[in-house]
Amino acid sequence: MKFIADMMLGRLARWLRLYGYDTRYGVEDDDEIISIAKKEGRIILTRDFELVKKARKLGIDAIYVESNSIEEQMAQLMKAGIKFGELFPEGARCPKCNGIIVKVKKEEVKGKVPEKIYRMYDEFYVCTNCGQIYWPGRQWEEMLKMDRKFKANKP
Numbered sequence: 740m741k742f743i744a745d746m747m748l749g750r751l752a753r754w755l756r757l758y759g760y761d762t763r764y765g766v767e768d769d770d771e772i773i774s775i776a777k778k779e780g781r782i783i784l785t786r787d788f789e790l791v792k793k794a795r796k797l798g799i800d801a802i803y804v805e806s807n808s809i810e811e812q813m814a815q816l817m818k819a820g821i822k823f824g825e826l827f828p829e830g831a832r833c834p835k836c837n838g839i840i841v842k843v844k845k846e847e848v849k850g851k852v853p854e855k856i857y858r859m860y861d862e863f864y865v866c867t868n869c870g871q872i873y874w875p876g877r878q879w880e881e882m883l884k885m886d887r888k889f890k891a892n893k894p
Contacts, residue, residue, distance in 0.1 A: 740821070743776050745769075745785040748804060751812050752784075753834035757882065758823050762837060773799060813889040826886040831864075838868025848872050 743763040744752040752764035763781065766772050769790050776783045776799050783794050783801035794801035802819060804812050817823065824830075831840045841864065848863045852872055864873040873879070 741779060741781045742784050743772055743779075743781040745772060745783070745787060745790065747786040748784055748812075750809050751804065754809065754813065754885075756832040756834045756837055757826055759830040759832060761832060764837070769793070773797060776801075809885075810889065810892055814892050817889075823886075823889065826882060833866035833869060833871055835871055836866060836869040838866040840864045840866050840873065 741761040741763075742752075742755055743766065744755070746765070746767055749764060752762045755762040763775060763779075766775060769787070772783060772785075772790065773794055775781060776794065777797065783790065783799060784804055785791060785801065786804050786807075788803050791801040791803045802816070805815060806812055813823070829842075832838065833840055843863050843865050845857070845861055845863055848865070849857060852863070852874070856874060856876070860874045860876065862875055865871070866873075
């Protein structure tokens, strides 16, 4: 399952990527969103009901995202049947660029992360597209808390 999220859903796009969903984001023009969705077999996610109607007339799957709240957005997608398994890092995509994240040996990030981080952690992941490096630090713990909150909120 692949998505394209409109410009109003950047936070949702990042979370979908963390759950491993190939999610395009950053396209501003509605016609271009429709064209990409059709060409690449993506489901459109939008807060624009007119875009949903236009897409559906063309036979393209589209979901009208009802809320601005990330918790409510995730609950709506779960209710629609979208599955959210393990969160980051195994199988995740980069929240910044949508590239695939892979585990790397600690030695591969030496000199690329602060020395303190290198000493503190043994587990590192890198985006194969943009090179962003991830490790199980404070932000990781915050993401796991949000994951539990999303799943507890499940409809």
